[in-house]
Amino acid sequence: MTLQADAPVAVPDADPEAAQAAIEHCYAQDWSDGLPLVPATRTLVDRFLATVDRQPDEVIGTLPHLNRSVTLELAAINAAMAGCRPEYFPVVLAAWEAIQRDRSATGGGWQSTSGPSPLLVVNGPVRRELGFNAAGGAFGPGFRPNMTIARAIGLMVRNALGVVPHGFEQATQGLPGRWQVCLAENEEESPWEPLAVEGGVPAGTSAVSGMLTRTVEYVDNRHTADPEQLLADFADTISRSGAAIFRHHPAGIVFCPEHAQLLAGAGMSKADVRAWLVERCGRSKADLARVGKDGVGDNGVRFADGGTDPGAFDRLFATDGPEALPILVAGARNAGISMVVRVFSGWSASSVPVVGRTTPSTPVGAAQ
Template sequence: MNGAAVEVDARGIRDVLERYQENGWTDGLPVVPVSESIVEEFLAATPLDPEEVLFAIPHLNRELTVRYAAINAALAGCRPEYLPVVLAAWKGIAQEPNPRKGIWQSTTGTAPFTVVNGPVRERLDLNSRGNVFGSGHRANATIGRALRLALINVFGLRPHQLDQATQATPAKYTAVIGENQEQSPWPSLHTEYGFAEDDDVVTSFVIRSVMHIEARHTQEAEQLALDFTDSITRTGAFIHEYTNALLVLSPEHAHVFAGAGWDKDRLRRFIFEHAVRTREELARVGKDAISHHARWRLSSAHPDAIADTARGSGTPDRVPALSAPESVQVVVAGANNAGVSAVVEVFGLNPRLRPSSYSPVEYPAG
């Protein structure tokens, strides 16, 4: 390491970190010590009232305020200028259409997943290209971590306590990406919901997992779309009557579709039309019916089983995985260097509601 030496009380810092760990204020990794003056620096980066409530979980009787979000952003290692993105993500989470707040304690192991659009990506050096799901960029890492730390410290969602995840997902540490607008052949995600291409906007999802798709074998749009469809319709994804997905395309894959004259809507419609499984395939894994109570997929032999909506269609032996084309959202992210994309399994894409939550990023005037 090069550069001027800085004298610090390393032993004192380690003692503080151990104290934070003993109090359960971390996600398992060391956090950044925080003082009141540091919190004030963060609050100066937003026009919002420090006592404004951003998100609440009523059955836990706990609320997240702007001040608490700022404290956890500082703990996470954010810079103060990251705070408006953190707050926008929380506002998006609060709008997410799935009404079951208990989802945050789910045995599935849910995680917040954030997509950032607009010039703010460049201002904060937020990664939207190579290694987009990986390490190396402070903004991506710490903005997502700020959300998790607040879930731990404000809502008490700690493993083996209120967090009931059976195995969970690494995305519970952090999951923030920028959309690669510059290398996308299509309008960006946020423009589909009324924002301008150069608006700073955060999109919030609640997810189960991120599934890697290796598809370097074809330059045919239909073949590529069927490959993604097969991943979306895997039987392990048939948790409820329908499934939902955020398709994160590499620029290379996006340009395969665009080069064939496909826009996002055509891709969504194609996936919707082909995202089916036969009743026999579902019966083989015990998922040919749904629960009357929870709408989870289960065997038709189960006492709580009822027929799914496919039985009322003209093709009762072909069961749709998606309820509408809008059940698939499309984002372009990652480097333009290989045919590698991802399917993010998400909760709450209800076509009758806004399929996701969009929040503008607010900075103080001037």
């Protein structure tokens, strides 16, 4: 996917040393996630706000217990600082709303020791309009919209909601790729309906889906053409005991095109794949007892019981729907390498349409 041909950059009077000083100023204010920020000025932020027909003081998220809120204006400032172009802003807002629909995002998740990270998924024509990468290296880095839109969400949490590492952000270790994963679904090479369709948005409409995640783990299987052997490999990774803290937990799969096409070629829909995995994912009580997690308390939290029936089997998934096991397709068609996603508390199964102008108002590459 390519963006419009770049116009020549015409900034004869730009002062690199002034830019460096501005970047240092942003660091000094403690606004940065550790990487350089684009200094946001009124002129630049107004270009962001001009892409949508909404009021700058509209509140789009709050953490009442921290006395903080996010307005459209603050979203635009943080998106600009993250390195977004103005025409990304409608996608930033859809991504933010999609993440707000994850119950953890408003339920203390940003403060969690597990340090969850949003996984954003973009569907529809906006992928091509803005030049998202949906193919090789889908998890990044390398592509501006994928990287900066994910980063914008992180800066909004840090700056506007005030959840800062070592302060209200209490991640024990966090995870690689936090605030960096914005996938574009490879709809062109997927045999299945786009994720946003399962999230209630018609195919062909630009939309963003979002969920909090704890990490991703690859399944490299270039070894079999048997769909059940392939799915058994996924079941093994999904059923890892370290991820089991409650009676049930969700998981997602970002299939590479090769794996998805193999399964679809065997006649399996997404629902079939889910049903196969829901039936088989989980661990025996004996396995769980070995790691001190065989018991399940009234509140659903596992504990070391030791007296459970070793032959019993604890199924991992609570349901067989997309909220417990979201499935999408991204990446290149060059190998059988897919990713299991550790979903934090489930997908809302509610995708958000992108509303606004997602084309540049000035030639790409011109001074913003």
